[in-house]
Amino acid sequence: MTETVIEAEGLGLRHGRRGGWALRDCTFRLPEGRVCAVVGPNGAGKSSLLALAAGLLLPTEGTLRTAPRETLAYVGQDKPLYPQLTIGETLRMGRELNPERWDATTAQRIVEAGGLDPRTKVRTLSGGQRTRVALALALGKRPVLMLLDEPMADLDPLARLELMGALMADAAENGTSVVMSSHILTELEGACDHLLLVDRGRIRLCGPIDEVGAAHRLLTGPVAAATQLAAHTVVESRTTGRQLTALVRPTGPVDSRVWQPENPTLEEILLAHLRSPDAPSFTTGDSLTTTGVRA
Numbered sequence: 001m002t003e004t005v006i007e008a009e010g011l012g013l014r015h016g017r018r019g020g021w022a023l024r025d026c027t028f029r030l031p032e033g034r035v036c037a038v039v040g041p042n043g044a045g046k047s048s049l050l051a052l053a054a055g056l057l058l059p060t061e062g063t064l065r066t067a068p069r070e071t072l073a074y075v076g077q078d079k080p081l082y083p084q085l086t087i088g089e090t091l092r093m094g095r096e097l098n099p100e101r102w103d104a105t106t107a108q109r110i111v112e113a114g115g116l117d118p119r120t121k122v123r124t125l126s127g128g129q130r131t132r133v134a135l136a137l138a139l140g141k142r143p144v145l146m147l148l149d150e151p152m153a154d155l156d157p158l159a160r161l162e163l164m165g166a167l168m169a170d171a172a173e174n175g176t177s178v179v180m181s182s183h184i185l186t187e188l189e190g191a192c193d194h195l196l197l198v199d200r201g202r203i204r205l206c207g208p209i210d211e212v213g214a215a216h217r218l219l220t221g222p223v224a225a226a227t228q229l230a231a232h233t234v235v236e237s238r239t240t241g242r243q244l245t246a247l248v249r250p251t252g253p254v255d256s257r258v259w260q261p262e263n264p265t266l267e268e269i270l271l272a273h274l275r276s277p278d279a280p281s282f283t284t285g286d287s288l289t290t291t292g293v294r295a
């Protein structure tokens, strides 16, 4: 079994004593070397989870273990950079703070690809340009685990493609584990191989994207045969006249004389779970087994 970069057990977080639970009962593990999409609606708990993983917040209950702090890179939504420094000075600071691991070539390449002059002050940069510098700084650290909170939100489509490509190439070349959040699945689909769906503070889906896809079927058949579905885990079912369409996790063979099975898209799987808050969660075996986080 591969090493683990994040392991949560019974993880819960309240923001402040009187706040509600931003996360509750979260148990999962993320194997090393994956590019994981953390998706979920606004307010689901994605940023809270990433901030916990980055060590910026402490759990209210349960545990969260990650790779050692000095091997993490975190880019939050607010992209904390020093506004009075130039881009060049920012990268030099990155090098000084990470003398052992700093990869100047990669950091510079990311900055140059955006046509940015290293003499430019950070405070004069646009939101998307700041994101680019923050990602250059994060990649330059040559981290074991990159935690990116909505990294693509303020990038134009070209910059998004280019930076996503750079991130993926880096992850593939160096085996970097990447965890990035978005509330727009299409932004991450294709780039990620692992999925974590967070909804109302709970983990609803967790596992390799291909396994999550393979575990679900979209069945269409007569309403009269609805009772047959009880043999499976029904995530969502909808009727149109006499026809029933259900997203299920089959627990055995499906009678193909009665049901027309299709492979749902990932978006269909996510939306069905979000529309059905009481549907059971799905976590692949490998996402639950405890192995201990790499020291």
Ligand SMILES: Nc1ncnc2c1ncn2[C@@H]1O[C@H](COP(=O)(O)OP(=O)(O)OP(=O)(O)O)[C@@H](O)[C@H]1O
Residues within 6 Å of the ligand: 015, 016, 019, 021, 022, 040, 041, 042, 043, 044, 045, 046, 047, 048, 049, 183
């Ligand atoms: N500093 C804070 N103080 C109090 N409550 C907070 C704080 N930060 C987040 N919350 C609450 O915690 C819950 C989870 O918020 P979080 O920011 O983690 O969600 P999110 O999935 O990242 O949302 P979005 O997609 O909108 O960024 C929300 O109910 C939010 O109101």
